[in-house]
Amino acid sequence: MDKKRWYNSSLFLLIILLSGVLSATGQVKTENFRYLTRLVGTWEMRTRESMITEQWSRVNDSTFEGRTWRIVNADSVLQETMQLIRSTDAIYYIPTIKGQNNDQPVRFKLQVLKPEGFIAENPAHDFPKKITYRLKDERHLDAKVEGKQGNTYGEIIFQYKKKE
Secondary structure (H helix, E strand, O other), X not given: OHHHHHHHHHHHXXXXXXXXHHHXXXXXXXXXXXXXXXXXXXXXXXXXXXXXXXXXXXXXXXXXEEEEEEEEOOEEEEEEEEEEEEOOOOEEEEEEEOOOXXXXXXXXXXXXXXXXXXXXXXXXXXXXXXXXXXXXEOOEEEEEEEEEEOOEEEEEEEEEEEOO
16 A cells, blocks of 8 residues: 555656646746847947848837848848737747748747747748847847758858947
């Protein structure tokens, strides 16, 4: 009888531990949406030919909006609009890039969300399949898009500095 009770107790404990581990891995907690507040502001990256500016604002408790501009001399061209949206069970990064995907938004589900950034993925999309935002500190932000196009792997890294 004692052996059976010990076995049942051990099995119950193992099930509890495994369910905790499985639920903790690979899930983004929607209550951590507040971490994205660190994106708010204007971020700039200078290239040889232009300045790329990414601006983020908080719309409400469940939405952030961003815009990316390419500025050459005095001319600015909107490159893309982005949204970070919290739904009841997930958070999505949704860019709309001018001239791509018939100018329609593409949803990337956040797979990782931490105070220092996020990783969003859409394995069904052609390129990119993965988008990573990483805040190195309060003034430096790296945004990386990556994935395969055919047999070739590619990545583009944007290294932004926060505008004062």
